[in-house]
Amino acid sequence: MSAIYILWLRQLKRYLRSRARIIGSLGQPLLFLLALGFGFGPTFAKAGGGNYIQFLAPGIIAMGILFTAVFSGIEIIWDRQFGFLKETLVAPVSRLQIVLGRALGGATVAMIQGAVVFVICLLAGFRFQSALLLPVALAFMFLIALLFTAIGTAIGSVLEDMQGFQLIMNFLVMPLFFFSNALFPVQGLPRPLQFIIHLNPLTYGVDGIRGAFSNTFVFGLGTDFAVLGALTAILLAVGSYLFSKIQL
Amino acid sequence: MSAMIEVRDLVKKFGDFCAVDHISFAVPEGKIFGFLGPNGAGKTTTIKMLTTVLHPTSGSLSVDGHDPRREQHQVRRSFGIVFQDPSLDDELTARENMELHGVLYGVPPAERKERIETLLAFVELWDRRNDYVKQYSGGMKRRLEVARTLLHKPKILFLDEPTLGLDPQTRNHIWSFIQSLSKEQNVTVLFTTHYMEEADRVADEIAIIDHGKIVAEGAPAALKEKTQARSLEDAFISLTGHAIRDDEASSADRMRMMRRVWRGSGRR
Numbered sequence: 001m002s003a004i005y006i007l008w009l010r011q012l013k014r015y016l017r018s019r020a021r022i023i024g025s026l027g028q029p030l031l032f033l034l035a036l037g038f039g040f041g042p043t044f045a046k047a048g049g050g051n052y053i054q055f056l057a058p059g060i061i062a063m064g065i066l067f068t069a070v071f072s073g074i075e076i077i078w079d080r081q082f083g084f085l086k087e088t089l090v091a092p093v094s095r096l097q098i099v100l101g102r103a104l105g106g107a108t109v110a111m112i113q114g115a116v117v118f119v120i121c122l123l124a125g126f127r128f129q130s131a132l133l134l135p136v137a138l139a140f141m142f143l144i145a146l147l148f149t150a151i152g153t154a155i156g157s158v159l160e161d162m163q164g165f166q167l168i169m170n171f172l173v174m175p176l177f178f179f180s181n182a183l184f185p186v187q188g189l190p191r192p193l194q195f196i197i198h199l200n201p202l203t204y205g206v207d208g209i210r211g212a213f214s215n216t217f218v219f220g221l222g223t224d225f226a227v228l229g230a231l232t233a234i235l236l237a238v239g240s241y242l243f244s245k246i247q248l
Numbered sequence: 249m250s251a252m253i254e255v256r257d258l259v260k261k262f263g264d265f266c267a268v269d270h271i272s273f274a275v276p277e278g279k280i281f282g283f284l285g286p287n288g289a290g291k292t293t294t295i296k297m298l299t300t301v302l303h304p305t306s307g308s309l310s311v312d313g314h315d316p317r318r319e320q321h322q323v324r325r326s327f328g329i330v331f332q333d334p335s336l337d338d339e340l341t342a343r344e345n346m347e348l349h350g351v352l353y354g355v356p357p358a359e360r361k362e363r364i365e366t367l368l369a370f371v372e373l374w375d376r377r378n379d380y381v382k383q384y385s386g387g388m389k390r391r392l393e394v395a396r397t398l399l400h401k402p403k404i405l406f407l408d409e410p411t412l413g414l415d416p417q418t419r420n421h422i423w424s425f426i427q428s429l430s431k432e433q434n435v436t437v438l439f440t441t442h443y444m445e446e447a448d449r450v451a452d453e454i455a456i457i458d459h460g461k462i463v464a465e466g467a468p469a470a471l472k473e474k475t476q477a478r479s480l481e482d483a484f485i486s487l488t489g490h491a492i493r494d495d496e497a498s499s500a501d502r503m504r505m506m507r508r509v510w511r512g513s514g515r516r
Binding site: 002003005006007010013014017018082083084086087088089090091092093094247248 | 299303333334337340344352
């Protein structure tokens with residue numbers, strides 16, 4: 001347990017000490033929120049969708065979490081290149097504990113990032129319906145944070161250097177964000193697109209957060225939880241397995 | 249006296265390339281064993297296999313009576329290591345790096361606190377304990393790594409070029425401490441170095457490895473006698489030849505190159 005804690009603490013310290021990283025990774029969500037939120041607002045309202053900022057904010061929060069979480073997981077590659085990974089690999093600690101410590105640390109960092117984006121959304125005019133459902137929103141934020149850190153961990157365990165970085169960025173992270181319900185409602189989309197969006201785990205996270213804020217879930221609270229919970233467990237297992245196969 | 253480290257017929261192949269080619273040796277408890285060889289001879293590869301982070305192609309290994317392949321946990325408990333490349337977290341302070349190590353190795357809090365202070369004072373870093381490691385010089389990082397690996401009182405020490413980049417004063421200081429560990433606490437030491445006079449002075453036994461094979465083994469004096477050389481350095485050259493070896497670019501070098509190529513696209 002103490003090994004998990006100290007590795008969690010390490011991730012947290014590294015994040016809080018790197019102001020450039022905190023501010024840098026806020027830039028993208030901020031841009032999307034302001035440009036798309038206010039840019040498409042009138043069109044969205046005219047089409048009968050209501051207030052676009054209300055719709056968009058949960059998607060942008062999820063986006064902040066998605067990016068930070070995947071990169072926290074991928075940090076294994078930096079630790080491998082700059083040497084610290086060796087220190088943990090020769091320690092008498094099970095690989096599962098190392099992965100859990102790292103994943104929980106990464107997820108916490110992503111949660112903080114998501115919370116900051118949430119505050120920015122509030123400043124931009126976003127309002128949530130009931131404070132009672134706020135813990136539900138936080139629970140969904142944490143689930144997607146953990147899920148995507150686990151994915152990052154799995155990828156980081158397989159890649160030896162950053163050559164695949166653009167690949168991950170453009171063929172995993174970006175599609176996960178764009179082919180979800182973060183920016184637009186799923187209803188009324190062409191069938192193939194709907195199908196893809198339903199396969200995307202982020203969709204259920206966004207639905208969960210949006211549902212908790214507005215009290216209307218598209219898929220239902222239970223479905224969102226079940227899908228994300230099961231996927232998170234599976235990916236943590238896969239991440240741990242791949243991590244345990246690392247050789248130097 | 250039982251062997252703390254035992255290697256028999258060890259082979260490691262990377263594709264067609266045979267990095268370690270049927271080597272055997274044993275290090276008795278409390279002895280200091282020098283593992284010498286030119287760049288790329290297979291020293292680090294052997295240490296990686298002994299320390300559970302690389303799987304051998306064939307052969308048998310034993311560290312503190314346990315098999316690094318099957319009984320990883322017991323093996324990992326028994327040794328401390330200073331790696332050839334840095335293994336510190338630059339974004340943490342020296343003390344935090346020590347603390348993290350102590351927790352990973354289950355050193356109880358009170359003892360941890362005390363030993364961290366003693367060891368950091370020993371390597372003369374106590375005054376800089378709250379500085380980030382990224383502000384340290386190469387020599388300071390090395391000293392911190394030496395201090396860190398002693399924190400959990402390992403029975404066996406693997407030191408892969410532990411004194412690289414250190415001034416003679418610090419080198420002396422560290423080696424006399426390691427010699428006292430071996431004499432007084434019966435710690436077994438396996439080290440590599442390119443400083444031959446260092447190996448001559450501290451090693452009880454030396455193995456010279458070249459192209460993955462052990463070409464000579466024995467006490468420093470015996471090696472000198474065998475090659476009729478005046479110094480260990482002459483003996484080393486007479487055994488391994490004058491050709492200069494290419495060291496394969498480390499993955500860190502490759503990474504730095506990639507970063508340069510992809511500049512502007514990295515997020516950090």
